Structure formats: structure tokens, C-alpha cells
Amino acid sequence: MASFYDYSVKDTKGNDVSMKDFEGKVVLVVNTATGCGFTPHYAPMEEMYEKYHDQGLEILDIPCNQFAGQTPGSDEDIHEFCTLKYNTQFPQMHKTNVNNKPDQGEAEEPLYTFLKSQQGFEGFERDAKGIKAKATCGMMNTMLKKIDPDFKNNADIKWNFTKFVVDRQGNVVKRFEPTADMKVVEECVASLL
Secondary structure, rough: OOHHOOOOOEEEEOOOEEEEHOOEEEHHHEEOOOOOOHHHHHHHHHHHHHHHHOOOOOEEEEEEOOOOOOOOOOOOHHHHHHHHHHHHOOEEEEEOOOOOOHHHOOOOOHHHHHHHHHHHOOOOOOOOOOOHHHHHHHHHHHHHHHOOOOHOOOOOOOOOEEEEEEEEOOEEEEEEEEOOHHHHHHHHHHHHH
């Protein structure tokens, strides 16, 4: 059976980055976008990186343009945006697909095939707190129903800033949808360090 450490992704220069490089670390894998309502998640992600990197946290930023074309720029454009606006220091990978969509060209990144097989979609409401969060979850459900009437029954990534947490042994222990409270994401990460 395949493990997290059997995969690699391309960096912005086209070089392979093996997940074996992250053995013994806690890894947060996230598909990102520069023009999304969830783009401000970069700020708490950078805070987590600065707070926990020395304790073994790595963040794998994988930009993706599959959701409403919200990441239209080149790898260089994306890097410039993130470093200037959010002062990100964690590594960004090459922009890639996280779902198989025949009308969008290349197939999904094999790492994402694996991640989704380990942690499927369980809904948006599970971590929602407060009126605004619940409203966002409701809007996501309504929007996705129009795009994919069967969205609740497949493991596809639903939107930008879906996060997977991988423990020090390479187990994919948690999937957080973009509506999840970033404090809850941080609590999960901190519990594994």
C-alpha cells in the first residue's frame, strides 16, 4: 500500500520535491489561491509556520486554479503576491490540479489522489462556529450543488484552501475544509508536534 512518503510534487523551478524530505515532520498540505475569499488564510498559516516550524511543522503550499479561476497567475506571480501581501516563508510548489476534470487539461496531482483516498469529504458544517461561519458553509453547499449535484458523496477537493494534516509517521490524520476555523486547524497541528 502506498504511503505519503511515496509521492513527490514539483516546485516552482520544476524540480521534484519528495515527501520523504518531510519524514518525521508534521505536514500541512493546502491547495491555495490568490484571489479567493479564503486567501486571508495565508496569514494564520504563516503565523503557524513561524510558531511551529522549529518544532517540526512544514507547510506544503500547492496553488491551484481549478476553482473559479482564482489563481490565474504564473508560479512567479503567485510567489510575489504571497511574499509581499502575507510575508509567507513556507515553500510554494508548482501550480497544479487537485481534481480530475477532463475539461481542465492535465490530471490531478497523484499526491492529491492519495490524500483524498485517506480523508474524504465529510461536509462543511463540522467546524463552523458563529453566524458568519454557518452562512459561509450554507453558501458553499448551495454553490457546490450547482457545480456538482453529487458533491457530498465524493472525495474531490471542493474549493481553495482545503487542508490535510499529516503526522510525523506519514499518516493523513485530518482533512479540514476551507470553512474550518483556523484555530481548530492550529490545535490539530499543535497536538501532533
